[in-house]
Amino acid sequence: MDSFGWRLENLREKKGYTKKEMSLRLGFTENVYGQYEREVRRPSLETITKLAEIFNVSLDYLIRGEEYRQNTNSTQKEQELLEIVSFCKEKGIDDLCIFQPKKWVILSKEDIKEINDHFEWVVQKAEVRSKEVLD
Numbered sequence: 001m002d003s004f005g006w007r008l009e010n011l012r013e014k015k016g017y018t019k020k021e022m023s024l025r026l027g028f029t030e031n032v033y034g035q036y037e038r039e040v041r042r043p044s045l046e047t048i049t050k051l052a053e054i055f056n057v058s059l060d061y062l063i064r065g066e067e068y069r070q071n072t073n074s075t076q077k078e079q080e081l082l083e084i085v086s087f088c089k090e091k092g093i094d095d096l097c098i099f100q101p102k103k104w105v106i107l108s109k110e111d112i113k114e115i116n117d118h119f120e121w122v123v124q125k126a127e128v129r130s131k132e133v134l135d
Helices: 004-016 017-025 032-037 045-055 059-064 076-090 107-134
Strands: none
Touching: 004 032, 004 045, 017 032, 017 107, 045 059
């Protein structure tokens, strides 16, 4: 497993920053950041949080070198749902009806079939549009 200092160095180089620039970005004197990379000094939690923000990585990756996995035994359906939720968040969709389980309680099987049929119809329209753009 890679060390914390190595991860810092790798992330800094990917961003194109010097050690001096990183120290100044964090509000320290010129050589403090280099001490983190050499693992001579350990950053505070506040500094680690700032580093994660600067490098756009999770705290788990920065500290442990791997992303947090909540449940490695999740089923295929759970994985698919997580992918859908992630996709919706990326597209800026926060208030989709699928995320409102209290509303689903009153729906009948016929209502859910209607929702599914409507979704399939919208997908078909999008496929036709997509083909027209390519032609």
